[in-house]
Amino acid sequence: MNLPKLKIGNLVAKLPVIQGGMGIGVSLSKLSSAVANEGGIGIISGAQTGFREKNFRTDNNRANVNGIIKEIKKARNLSPNGILGINILKASNNYFELVKTAVKEKIDLIISGAGLPIKLPSFVKNTKTKIVPIISSGRAAKLITKVWKKRYDYLPDAIVVEGKKAGGHLGFKKKDLDNNSIKPLKEIVKDVINVINPFEQKHNQKxxxxAAGGIYTGEDIKDFLEIGASGVQMATRFVAAEECDADIEFKKAYINATKEDICFIESPVGMPGRVIKNHFVEKYTNNNLDSVDSCYKCLKRCNPKTALFCITDALIKAVNGDTENGLIFIGENGYRVNKISTVKEIFEDIKKSFDLKKEKLNSLI
Ligand SMILES: Cc1cc2nc3c(=O)[nH]c(=O)nc-3n(C[C@H](O)[C@H](O)[C@H](O)COP(=O)(O)O)c2cc1C
Structure with missing residues (x-):
């Protein structure tokens, strides 16, 4: 098997790899366009994309709309022929406005998680933008597909299945992560394939x-293609890319992190998040964080009166290089990142290890 193309409707990526959206500001126009130029699908983060705008504090909504417009235009300039998407959190307060903005800017696809994006099809009908929900169980995959078909006569253009090894917010309960009661990603992917297959048959649509979460090498990709996935979403592997939009200190924090440095916190989003231990996490653990004194009203479920910290401020500090006082999201395999490489080099390495698995299998025959 050679690395196959990934087809999402009329979009055809040369490589079956989507670079996962990383907020805040970790995957913007530079990283996404570099991935798209190599033949993958590059995803801009739609989480607080306007964090560098002057009016970010005073008019957060407008700043984010402008941020999205700028990043999409920049990425499109850097990759005129690549496939570019945006990741927009369903949990955002201004979700629909951000979606409308991205569609207006003719983004190729919108990937949306942190809640089920039930109304998403109403914003893309008769446009070129494809929509892709992120789910973490067969049950959620069936639910969203059934509801979209019934209400909007629309089937998901693709589905991202995110497992427990992913970075950032996870769609599982902290207690289930702690007691290891969550199924491995491969099993969840198989469940999703089983529940989606009848829809594909009935409506004659692929x-x-x-698959997403912990996928690191070409061999991992091969494992998921072999069980019926059409592609993978990878994020952690791209953080120490030269083209990654985060500050060099953020990339160095990845390079320096050991397995033991990676842990969970409960985020004000209402989900657990996997992060690198640092001064901030130590203060969080000891219940010693400063109280939240101002609020962007960015998240539906966050209450500044009870939130232990402001997730927006914490993520912005980290991406700007204050890696001790900010929050650094990372995937379970983040400790394997050990050097800065270009996106091209990362893809070369992925292709090499994909071929290596082929050779290993051939030598067994
Ligand atoms: C630094 C970082 C930030 C992330 N931010 C987001 C985000 O804003 N929205 C989202 O849906 N997923 C986010 N993710 C998850 C990724 O898009 C991706 O699905 C996941 O990390 C895949 O697992 P991997 O990192 O092991 O490859 C983030 C992941 C990382 C590492």
Whole structure:
């Protein structure tokens, strides 16, 4: 098997790899366009994308709309022929406005998680933008597909299945992560394929299933293609890319992190998040964080009166290089990142290890 193309409707990526959206500001126009130029699908983060705008504090909504417009235009300039998407959190307060903005800017696809994006099809009908929900169980995949078909006569253009090894917010309960009661990603992917297959048969439409969470090498990609996935979404592997939009200190924090440095916190989003231990996490653990004194009203479920910290401020500090006082999201395999490389080099390495698995299998025959 050679690394196959990834088809999402009329979009055809040369490589079956979507670079996962990383907020705040970790995957913007530079990283996404570099991935798209190598033949993958590059995803801009739609989480507080306007964090560098002057009016970010005073008019957060407008700043984010402008941020999205700028990043999409920049990425499109850097990759005129690549496939570019945006990741927009369903949990955002101004979700629909951000979606409308991205569609107006003719983004190729919108990937949306942190809640089920039930109304998403109403914003893309008769446009070129494809929509891809992120789910973490067969049950959620069936629910969203059934509801979209019934209400909007629309099937997901693809589905990202995110497992417990992913970075950032996870769609599982902290207690289930702690007691290890969550199924491995491969099993969840198989569940999703089983529940989606009848929709594909009935409506004669392919719904590509994309596996995400802990996928690091070409061999990992091969494992998921072999069980029926059409592609993978990878994020952690791209953080120490030269083209990654985060500050060099953020990349160095990845390079320096050991397995033991990676842990969970409960985020004000209402989900657990996997992060690198640092001064901030130590203060969080000891219940010693400063109280939240101002609020961007960015998240539906966050209450500044009870939130232990402001997730927006914490993520912005980290991406700007204050890696001790900010929050650094990372995937379970983040400790394997050990050097800065270009996106091209990362893809070369992925292709090499994909071929290596082929050779290993051949030598067994
Ligand atoms: C630094 C970082 C930030 C992330 N931010 C987001 C985000 O804003 N929205 C989202 O849906 N997923 C986010 N993710 C998850 C990724 O898009 C991706 O699905 C996941 O990390 C895949 O697992 P991997 O990192 O092991 O490859 C983030 C991941 C990382 C590492």
């Amino acid at each position: 719904i590509p299933i994309i």
